[in-house]
Amino acid sequence: MLLRKMFRDMKLNKTQFISIFIMSFLGVFIYAGVGSEWYGLQKSSNHYYEETNLADIWIYGNDFTEEDLSAVSKVEGVTGAQRRLSLGSTVDLENSPTIKLHVVEDDKISQCQLVEGEEFSLDKDGIWLDSMFADANGIQVGETISVSTNGISIVKKVLGTVMNPEYVYSAGNNDMVPNHANYGFAYLSYHAFPNTIPIVYTEILVTTDTTDDNKMEDSIDSALNGQYGVYLTRESLQSYAMFHSEINEHKAMGEIFPIAFLAIAMLSILTTMARIVGNQRTQIGTLKAIGFKRRRILFHYISYGLWLSFAGAVIGAIVGPLTLPYLFYGPMKTMFTLPEWVPAISFSIVIMAMISVVSSTLTTYFACRSVLKDTPSQSLRPKAPKVMKQNFIENTRFWKKLGFNAQWNFRDVLRSRVRSIMAVVGVLGCTALLVCAFGMQDSLDDVVTWNYEEINQFETKLTLSEDSTAEQISSILKLYHGEMLLEDEIEIKANGIKKSGELLVTDHVTLIHTVDVNRNEIELPEDGISISNKMARDLKVEIGDEISWHIYGEEHWVKTKVGGIYRTPISQGITLTREHYEQLGYTFTPTSIITSDLISGEMKGITKIWSIKDLTEGYMTMTEAMNVLVYILILAAVVLAVVVLYNLGVLSFNERQRELSTLKVIGFKSKKIGKLLLTQNIWFTTVGIILGVPLGRWLIDYIFVYMRRTFDVMTVVSATSLIYSIAGTFLLSILVNRLFSKKIKNIDMVSSLKGVE
Amino acid sequence: MKNIIEFKEVTKEYKIGEKKFLAVDKINFTIAEGEFVVILGPSGAGKSTILNLLGGMDFATSGEIIINEKNITKYKDEKLTEYRADNVGFVFQFYNLIPTLTAFENVALTKDVVKNALDAAEVLASVGLSDQLNKFPSQLSGGEQQRVSIARAICKNPMMLLCDEPTGALDTETGVVILSMLQQMSNEKNKTVIIVTHNSVLAQAADKVIRIKNGKVKDITINESPLAVSEVNW
Numbered sequence: 008m009l010l011r012k013m014f015r016d017m018k019l020n021k022t023q024f025i026s027i028f029i030m031s032f033l034g035v036f037i038y039a040g041v042g043s044e045w046y047g048l049q050k051s052s053n054h055y056y057e058e059t060n061l062a063d064i065w066i067y068g069n070d071f072t073e074e075d076l077s078a079v080s081k082v083e084g085v086t087g088a089q090r091r092l093s094l095g096s097t098v099d100l101e102n103s104p105t106i107k108l109h110v111v112e113d114d115k116i117s118q119c120q121l122v123e124g125e126e127f128s129l130d131k132d133g134i135w136l137d138s139m140f141a142d143a144n145g146i147q148v149g150e151t152i153s154v155s156t157n158g159i160s161i162v163k164k165v166l167g168t169v170m171n172p173e174y175v176y177s178a179g180n181n182d183m184v185p186n187h188a189n190y191g192f193a194y195l196s197y198h199a200f201p202n203t204i205p206i207v208y209t210e211i212l213v214t215t216d217t218t219d220d221n222k223m224e225d226s227i228d229s230a231l232n233g234q235y236g237v238y239l240t241r242e243s244l245q246s247y248a249m250f251h252s253e254i255n256e257h258k259a260m261g262e263i264f265p266i267a268f269l270a271i272a273m274l275s276i277l278t279t280m281a282r283i284v285g286n287q288r289t290q291i292g293t294l295k296a297i298g299f300k301r302r303r304i305l306f307h308y309i310s311y312g313l314w315l316s317f318a319g320a321v322i323g324a325i326v327g328p329l330t331l332p333y334l335f336y337g338p339m340k341t342m343f344t345l346p347e348w349v350p351a352i353s354f355s356i357v358i359m360a361m362i363s364v365v366s367s368t369l370t371t372y373f374a375c376r377s378v379l380k381d382t383p384s385q386s387l388r389p390k391a392p393k394v395m396k397q398n399f400i401e402n403t404r405f406w407k408k409l410g411f412n413a414q415w416n417f418r419d420v421l422r423s424r425v426r427s428i429m430a431v432v433g434v435l436g437c438t439a440l441l442v443c444a445f446g447m448q449d450s451l452d453d454v455v456t457w458n459y460e461e462i463n464q465f466e467t468k469l470t471l472s473e474d475s476t477a478e479q480i481s482s483i484l485k486l487y488h489g490e491m492l493l494e495d496e497i498e499i500k501a502n503g504i505k506k507s508g509e510l511l512v513t514d515h516v517t518l519i520h521t522v523d524v525n526r527n528e529i530e531l532p533e534d535g536i537s538i539s540n541k542m543a544r545d546l547k548v549e550i551g552d553e554i555s556w557h558i559y560g561e562e563h564w565v566k567t568k569v570g571g572i573y574r575t576p577i578s579q580g581i582t583l584t585r586e587h588y589e590q591l592g593y594t595f596t597p598t599s600i601i602t603s604d605l606i607s608g609e610m611k612g613i614t615k616i617w618s619i620k621d622l623t624e625g626y627m628t629m630t631e632a633m634n635v636l637v638y639i640l641i642l643a644a645v646v647l648a649v650v651v652l653y654n655l656g657v658l659s660f661n662e663r664q665r666e667l668s669t670l671k672v673i674g675f676k677s678k679k680i681g682k683l684l685l686t687q688n689i690w691f692t693t694v695g696i697i698l699g700v701p702l703g704r705w706l707i708d709y710i711f712v713y714m715r716r717t718f719d720v721m722t723v724v725s726a727t728s729l730i731y732s733i734a735g736t737f738l739l740s741i742l743v744n745r746l747f748s749k750k751i752k753n754i755d756m757v758s759s760l761k762g763v764e
Numbered sequence: 765m766k767n768i769i770e771f772k773e774v775t776k777e778y779k780i781g782e783k784k785f786l787a788v789d790k791i792n793f794t795i796a797e798g799e800f801v802v803i804l805g806p807s808g809a810g811k812s813t814i815l816n817l818l819g820g821m822d823f824a825t826s827g828e829i830i831i832n833e834k835n836i837t838k839y840k841d842e843k844l845t846e847y848r849a850d851n852v853g854f855v856f857q858f859y860n861l862i863p864t865l866t867a868f869e870n871v872a873l874t875k876d877v878v879k880n881a882l883d884a885a886e887v888l889a890s891v892g893l894s895d896q897l898n899k900f901p902s903q904l905s906g907g908e909q910q911r912v913s914i915a916r917a918i919c920k921n922p923m924m925l926l927c928d929e930p931t932g933a934l935d936t937e938t939g940v941v942i943l944s945m946l947q948q949m950s951n952e953k954n955k956t957v958i959i960v961t962h963n964s965v966l967a968q969a970a971d972k973v974i975r976i977k978n979g980k981v982k983d984i985t986i987n988e989s990p991l992a993v994s995e996v997n998w
């Protein structure tokens with residue numbers, strides 16, 4: 008019978024119960040949806056790494072001998088090591104795409120996973136090609152391709168298309184986003200390499216079972232007598248790091264939002280149950296009089312919260328993983344290459360669902376506890392009205408000037424504190440989510456403006472081919488008023504911290520501007536090196552401190568003092584002038600030319616022409632997965648605001664019906680009463696917005712933590728976004744309020760003023 | 765007849781703010797099995813408090829309440845609930861039906877509390893409501909609601925029925941029907957029926973009348989030949 012009573016009570020108070028349901032649903036839905044998304048990726052990528060035995064350490068050098076290999080193998084903790092030669096090469100196709108050609112001596116570490124064709128084998132004479140590259144360029148298994156590298160041309164039959172764990176994120180040097188038509192990889196057995204040319208192994212791949220990275224690096228360093236260029240761990244391998252920072256970003260946002268929804272669900276439960284239990288005082292008394300045990304009555308009321316949050320949690324935990332991950336996977340597939348994209352349910356989802364149910368149930372318990380404590384005879388009597396004490400403000404002259412509207416509202420807010428807090432929290436949450444959503448978009452857009460309008464003011468960037476001649480270069484320079492750059496990858500060390508970064512050497516460049524930490528334009532010193540702001544912070548250095556760096560592939564470390572600090576969003580590293588670079592003993596060999604002319608087509612000595620538009624679009628694709636989140640956030644904000652405010656409206660309207668009828672009887676016009684309620688609404692909305700804006704900014708920072716490990720993104724919330732968020736919140740709040748002004752007109756004065764019961 | 769209820773020097777004190785207030789002041793009386801008892805008194809005299817104490821809905825400040833040779837003032841909350849469930853059927857002035865349950869469900873609710881509850885449909889039929897089983901309280905008239913409330917009380921097959929102004933919210937005609945029904949319970953089924961009211965006319969129908977004033981027993985009269993409720997001149 009009590010179960011039937013519960014269902015009918017729920018039907019009577021459906022708005023409140025639906026809102027409790029929606030809130031517990033949303034919390035678990037987002038947590039489970041986003042959770043299964045990243046957890047699935049983590050799980051399948053880990054599985055992928057394990058199955059293909061992804062290397063833990065990559066050592067780059069000029070020529071690793073067999074002795075080097077065995078020395079590394081003997082290092083304590085090393086479980087496997089193998090050599091390979093990696094060559095940047097060009098495939099003989101119309102668009103002359105670049106591939107990394109790996110000539111391997113063994114096939115135990117970082118194995119390829121077959122997509123089509125035959126399994127990789129050291130004994131077969133053929134090439135295995137990046138499956139994404141093959142697809143993008145329309146190359147079939149069985150076709151013959153020609154690859155040229157350092158003047159050698161290798162012609163091989165494609166025996167299979169493969170994926171490789173080192174290429175989960177696979178972008179060429181100038182691409183921000185993988186462009187599989189332009190960049191890929193290929194595998195070749197050392198037997199298949201033309202035997203006229205001796206193989207010089209440039210890499211050693213190592214697997215290890217220790218976790219002590221520093222000790223491992225030291226041991227390998229001494230095993231090789233320091234004769235190597237770069238030592239990379241998985242965390243510093245771009246493919247691995249990019250993918251994992253993406254997963255971590257999703258993890259961060261998947262964790263913070265459910266907490267907000269859960270909090271709202273608990274507040275909804277608290278207000279709703281307190282009201283229901285309050286209204287059912289006499290019913291509780293009756294049940295007690297009949298002889299129901301207190302525990303059973305308590306359980307009856309607790310079960311309201313229990314079943315609703317249980318239903319919400321279960322449905323959320325089921326629907327979330329079935330829908331949300333696929334929204335993310337779409338844009339992510341353009342970024343990452345993985346054999347499978349399957350969401351997975353982690354145990355933490357079950358825990359989150361349980362937390363949601365338990366906290367809702369506990370909240371219900373606290374809401375009901377007090378009424379159930381009374382003796383049956385007390386609960387059968389109507390509750391004594393709350394003693395209203397005169398607030399100290401009410402004695403001031405200021406109070407008397409306030410007028411009825413403000414006075415009434417002020418007392419009303421004080422009288423129903425939980426409800427007021429809930430209203431503010433609802434509005435606050437709505438504003439914060441909107442500010443966060445719009446602000447994230449702003450901040451990501453800001454990177455485009457900053458990087459491609461403020462810093463890089465060229466129109467076209469020409470990548471020079473390695474074999475371009477001095478004549479070709481100087482003719483291009485003349486023709487387009489070009490300026491030369493040298494870009495390379497370097498490793499920087501300071502204060503015991505090692506980072507990889509980018510080197511930029513400029514030759515009287517005017518088209519690249521530099522800004523300081525606050526984005527004011529600055530000139531960098533010409534006779535020293537300058538370091539990017541993020542890199543400086545990562546290495547904990549300031550102007551005047553010493554850093555050492557070396558170019559990848561060279562063993563010579565340069566020690567210099569930091570002469571300047573500049574801020575840039577995307578490529579972190581150091582920059583210096585050609586003159587200073589040459590003073591340090593290097594030869595300036597330009598890698599690209601920038602110009603303010605718009606150029607297209609092909610020309611000799613140039614491998615690729617980039618317009619600023621190409622570069623911008625590349626960046627935009629990268630942030631697409633973030634856009635999905637933005638839409639989810641906006642939707643969540645609207646649902647949150649409507650549900651919370653409507654629920655509160657119904658609640659407070661019912662509670663105050665008697666009071667409002669009294670006002671009506673006295674002669675207040677419906678409009679005036681409506682204004683009375685609107686005033687309170689505006690108060691709550693204003694306070695909510697004031698608190699919500701900073702919270703929204705904080706949310707952006709929270710989500711960007713992982714993104715900031717690679718990029719120096721500034722949190723920007725534009726004025727337009729602020730106005731949209733604030734206006735949106737106000738609009739929602741007033742719209743919901745309007746739903747109730749009709750109800751005021753329809754208040755039946757007689758019936759609502761009849762005696763109790 | 766055996767005395768099954770005895771009040772010995774029972775006092776109930778309420779505190780309202782700083783002030784103490786004696787709702788019931790050292791009251792003594794006895795009630796026998798199957799008696800039809802009317803507790804009379806002006807409003808605020810302490811009648812309802814007596815009923816609440818008797819029904820185990822409130823705790824006495826001092827004194828003893830002996831029911832079937834057991835002192836229920838010693839009972840803790842849990843035991844008191846059991847006492848209520850097994851022995852007492854309540855009928856209230858405002859019926860106190862659960863608005864979200866139908867007439868039948870309101871009565872059948874007692875099955876959740878006592879093991880040997882009577883058949884809900886039969887009990888409702890006995891109060892003349894066999895056609896209204898599936899109606900909600902709001903669809904029933906006041907008299908009908910009170911009959912559901914009586915049905916709910918008897919369904920538990922309790923030793924006594926405690927009725928607090930059971931006709932207070934009803935018109936006279938309906939009131940007579942309800943009171944006759946209660947009198948029958950006492951005469952035919954040997955239930956102890958105790959009615960609290962301020963309407964002294966009902967005294968003519970009672971086996972025993974306890975008059976209360978200012979929290980004290982003013983007098984107790986035993987009516988050797990009570991009238992049937994329908995014969996009373998209202």
